[in-house]
Amino acid sequence: MTLPFELYIATRYLLARRRQAFISLISVVSIGGVAVGVMALVIALALMTGMQQDIRDKLIGAQAHVYVHKLVGGGFEDYQEEATRLMTVPGVVGAAPSIRGQALVTAGGNEAFISIKGIDPVLERGVTDLAASVVEGSLDALTDEHDRALGGVVLGDELARDIGVFVGDTVSVLTPQSVTMSPLGMVPRAQRLRGVGLFNLGLSEYDNSYGFVLLDSASRLFRKSAVDIMQLRVADLEDAASVAMAVPETLGVNYFAQDWSQLNEALYSALWLEKMGISISIFLIIMVAALNIVASLILLVMEKSRDIAILKTMGATGRSVQGIFVLQGGIIGVVGTLVGAVAGLVISFVADRYQLIQIPGEVYPISWVPFRIVPLDFVLVVSSAVLVCLLATIYPSRQAARLDPAESLRYQ
Numbered sequence: 001m002t003l004p005f006e007l008y009i010a011t012r013y014l015l016a017r018r019r020q021a022f023i024s025l026i027s028v029v030s031i032g033g034v035a036v037g038v039m040a041l042v043i044a045l046a047l048m049t050g051m052q053q054d055i056r057d058k059l060i061g062a063q064a065h066v067y068v069h070k071l072v073g074g075g076f077e078d079y080q081e082e083a084t085r086l087m088t089v090p091g092v093v094g095a096a097p098s099i100r101g102q103a104l105v106t107a108g109g110n111e112a113f114i115s116i117k118g119i120d121p122v123l124e125r126g127v128t129d130l131a132a133s134v135v136e137g138s139l140d141a142l143t144d145e146h147d148r149a150l151g152g153v154v155l156g157d158e159l160a161r162d163i164g165v166f167v168g169d170t171v172s173v174l175t176p177q178s179v180t181m182s183p184l185g186m187v188p189r190a191q192r193l194r195g196v197g198l199f200n201l202g203l204s205e206y207d208n209s210y211g212f213v214l215l216d217s218a219s220r221l222f223r224k225s226a227v228d229i230m231q232l233r234v235a236d237l238e239d240a241a242s243v244a245m246a247v248p249e250t251l252g253v254n255y256f257a258q259d260w261s262q263l264n265e266a267l268y269s270a271l272w273l274e275k276m277g278i279s280i281s282i283f284l285i286i287m288v289a290a291l292n293i294v295a296s297l298i299l300l301v302m303e304k305s306r307d308i309a310i311l312k313t314m315g316a317t318g319r320s321v322q323g324i325f326v327l328q329g330g331i332i333g334v335v336g337t338l339v340g341a342v343a344g345l346v347i348s349f350v351a352d353r354y355q356l357i358q359i360p361g362e363v364y365p366i367s368w369v370p371f372r373i374v375p376l377d378f379v380l381v382v383s384s385a386v387l388v389c390l391l392a393t394i395y396p397s398r399q400a401a402r403l404d405p406a407e408s409l410r411y412q
Contacts, residue, residue: 006320010327013300026296027332033289034336035343038385041282042344045377048275050352050370052268059264061129062201064231065240067263068247069256075226082230083123089250091243094126094233099218105211107171110163116173116211118218127233130199130212137167137197142214144196151217152196158208160198169195177223191221286385289336290392293329297396301325309405318401325397326390333389341382348373
């Protein structure tokens with residue numbers, strides 16, 4: 001197959017030899033610069049996207065999609081009836097009650113401040129992944145009778161390890177509402193709970209500071225006669241915001257709802273800004289590589305001025321000459337982009353498959369950095385890199401097309 005005239009000359013110039021070896025070296029360096037920039041950008045986007053998706057999935061597994069509050073009446077007195085009403089909101093597939101409070105838990109001389117959440121074990125399965133995350137014991141054991149204890153509690157496995165609690169052990173729980181008046185003044189009165197299970201949701205925030213009890217136990221611990229919050233799960237996570245807006249429209253202005261993205265807005269804004277900052281910084285590497293392309297083409301135009309003049313005298317048009325150098329820069333950009341994109345994909349796959357980057361779970365909500373390639377991000381990186389490289393060829397190719405054959409050959 002015969003190559004087009006412009007492409008044939010472009011490849012010959014790109015593979016310069018002998019006295020043009022320096023120009024060929026610059027071309028190789030340009031390809032390497034584009035490859036490194038594209039590879040770094042693919043890896044960075046995969047890393048940030050992976051973190052966002054993993055954190056989101058774990059948050060959604062531990063939390064409900066929408067939280068509903070009642071502005072009057074002090075809460076939801078009949079949560080069964082309220083759950084039935086909330087299920088009539090379009091898009092809602094699950095509703096469950098919760099009572100929340102803070103407490104000091106003590107066991108074997110160890111103590112820790114924790115958050116206690118009162119739940120209905122049956123309804124809770126419809127809104128969170130708590131039941132599936134129980135690694136020892138059972139969530140259903142919360143409903144069992146417990147001698148000399150207010151009720152059962154399911155603790156985070158990290159919390160249980162810190163205070164030395166196993167399934168079957170008893171812990172003492174002290175809440176601000178458990179302080180009573182006596183002839184001697186204010187006296188704290190601790191309640192006893194029996195550990196019936198350990199859970200691991202994959203989020204340090206929950207695994208080392210949360211305990212789950214029955215609604216009745218929570219209401220007695222915190223002296224609440226009504227449910228604080230109704231939790232909702234929606235069919236499509238992307239519709240959580242619209243469902244939150246539909247709750248007061250459907251049930252009345254006494255209801256106020258917030259979706260998961262509002263409650264975690266600060267975290268996701270920080271992750272998005274970090275992703276954009278890293279992407280812009282690394283994209284500058286591709287810009288530097290594009291400058292290398294400009295430099296190599298300018299040097300090539302200077303070196304090949306006589307060849308260009310001969311081509312013109314033989315009938316080559318200015319557009320053909322310009323096309324030669326555009327194709328040369330395009331080849332550099334495409335080859336460098338393909339090499340960098342493939343390298344980025346391979347490194348991202350290996351790093352994700354073998355969990356190469358470990359991070360402290362006490363600081364971050366995940367223990368290792370996942371890598372996720374989003375097809376749209378990948379296409380944007382590849383297309384942007386090729387476009388930048390093509391734009392870098394405009395000035396050198398125009399200079400080549402404007403060369404005057406007579407001037408170029410006068411002193412040859």
